[in-house]
Amino acid sequence: MNASLQVPWQAEVVSRVQETPSVFTLGLKLDDPAAPAPYRFAPGQFNMLYLYGVGEVPVSVVSDPEHDDEIQHTVRAVGRVTHGLEALRPGDRIGLRGPFGRGWPLEAAAGRDLLLVTGGLGCAPVVSVINYVMQRRERFGRLAIVQGVKHMDDLIWRERYEAWSGRPDTEVQLAADVAGSGWNWHVGLVTDLFDRLTMPIDQALVMLCGPEPMMIAAIRRLLELGVTPESIWLSMERNMQCAVGLCGHCQYGKDFLCRQGPVFNYPEISGRLGVKGF
Ligand SMILES: Cc1cc2nc3c(=O)[nH]c(=O)nc-3n(C[C@H](O)[C@H](O)[C@H](O)COP(=O)(O)OP(=O)(O)OC[C@H]3O[C@@H](n4cnc5c(N)ncnc54)[C@H](O)[C@@H]3O)c2cc1C
Ligand code: FES
Numbered sequence: 001m002n003a004s005l006q007v008p009w010q011a012e013v014v015s016r017v018q019e020t021p022s023v024f025t026l027g028l029k030l031d032d033p034a035a036p037a038p039y040r041f042a043p044g045q046f047n048m049l050y051l052y053g054v055g056e057v058p059v060s061v062v063s064d065p066e067h068d069d070e071i072q073h074t075v076r077a078v079g080r081v082t083h084g085l086e087a088l089r090p091g092d093r094i095g096l097r098g099p100f101g102r103g104w105p106l107e108a109a110a111g112r113d114l115l116l117v118t119g120g121l122g123c124a125p126v127v128s129v130i131n132y133v134m135q136r137r138e139r140f141g142r143l144a145i146v147q148g149v150k151h152m153d154d155l156i157w158r159e160r161y162e163a164w165s166g167r168p169d170t171e172v173q174l175a176a177d178v179a180g181s182g183w184n185w186h187v188g189l190v191t192d193l194f195d196r197l198t199m200p201i202d203q204a205l206v207m208l209c210g211p212e213p214m215m216i217a218a219i220r221r222l223l224e225l226g227v228t229p230e231s232i233w234l235s236m237e238r239n240m241q242c243a244v245g246l247c248g249h250c251q252y253g254k255d256f257l258c259r260q261g262p263v264f265n266y267p268e269i270s271g272r273l274g275v276k277g278f
Helices: 080-086 120-135 158-165 190-196 212-224
Strands: 009-020 023-030 046-051 055-060 071-076 093-100 114-119 143-151 170-178 205-209 232-235 263-265
Touching (some): 023 080, 023 093, 046 080, 055 071, 055 093, 055 120, 071 080, 071 120, 114 120, 114 212, 120 143, 120 205, 143 158, 143 190, 158 170, 170 190, 190 212, 212 232
Parallel strands (some): 114 143, 143 170
Antiparallel strands (some): 023 071, 046 093
């Protein structure tokens, strides 16, 4: 066991963006002499962010893996630690351990059409893939980005989605269960959007992230549309504590999400998904 992964490094908050009333992005710079330089991670991996004196939470990394001048995390304030992180401002300091877990299968995705399906703040782990693909467009086929939110006001990075939709070989479809004026996208479920894509999705590699019921509904529809189970990958969330496979907090059947996940190939967990007790 690498001891450095059990002891947080010090990091300084170098930027902060308020994305929606409850969602914010923190840019961090590791300035701990013990920290690795450069800091390397793969899209889909997460860090443990330690708010001194309060606690530690797992949060996905959303920045580009090759631009390590700022390590970015987009967070929804829901409880004790995340509300504390919300109050941080540039110059404040926190602890960081990571990166942890298995990220997205970018080698398997090379040369394939990609369908990225996200719900709610599920877009955080997937946004680093979007950034990654956009920077290396020649390595991948067509790209379809599908995002659903409960209310139109929950959508973060609206201008980024609009910019991505204008890129070659890229299409974006957004849906909100509830929307009012100013919403030019679909009103309804994220699963409705698959039929609106021009890209044939039966050959695509799919990356899914979001609330479990949404991922289950999406998988059911994708299988009906001819996507093979092996082409579906998903990122799972569970409470975490150690993040290094010791405490058992993230146990998911025979796997620990912090080690074998959070990204899984659908056949690996199809028997556990949505089953009470897991
Ligand atoms: C691998 C992984 C990656 C993650 N990536 C991100 C990320 O990129 N951005 C992000 O914002 N979060 C992410 N999370 C979720 C984040 O870790 C939790 O929101 C955080 O641990 C909550 O801690 P807290 O102390 O603020 O809340 P707590 O005090 O533990 O919880 C307070 C209340 O909030 C509820 N709650 C807890 N978690 C959530 C949740 N996720 N959604 C809604 N309600 C919740 C609890 O049920 C409780 O009622 C990730 C989790 C995992 C496992
Ligand atoms: S968080 Fe401790 S085993 Fe995964």
